[in-house]
Amino acid sequence: MAKAKANTDLCKGCRLCVANCPKKAITALEVVNKKGYEIIEVNEELCIGCGICYKVCPDYVFTVE
Template sequence: MAKARLTIELCKGCRLCVGNCPKQAIIPLEQVNKKGYEIITVDEELCIGCGMCYKVCPDYVFTIE
């Protein structure tokens, strides 16, 4: 089954993906990437690979594999 993968270094913490995930599989973290932006993670157990995160992300953080 397809799953969302992300590149943490590209994330700018806009969290559009968090609000658009139908399974709440994208979780904001209290960590920052190298650029100082708050980051997110994907719960692979919950992810259904629908691609909503990929569609709404303005920074091309996600790939669906």
Template sequence: MKVKVDAIRCKQCELCAANCPKKAITFSEEINEFGYQTVVVDHEKCIGCGICYTMCPDGVYEILG
């Protein structure tokens, strides 16, 4: 796992998914406590580039070493 996700913080702005170069980010059918679909990272596709971390205005992502 290269990215840790705090799905509760996600407001489904989709900036992360739109900018992911590997298209590793999608949204599940699951809804968080604020009424937004939860973000899902495909760890097989993820290269740990950090673009999701940079683009996210809500601090959803943590890049792991």
């Protein structure tokens, strides 16, 4: 099954993916990336590969395949 993969180097910490994930499979972390933004983490076990995170993300963090 397709799963969402996150390139958190691109993340700007907006949390839109966290708010929109229908399975609550994305968690907001306090860990920061190189740019200093707090990133997220995908729980692959909960992910259903629906693509919503890809659609709402303004920064092209997600690939679903």
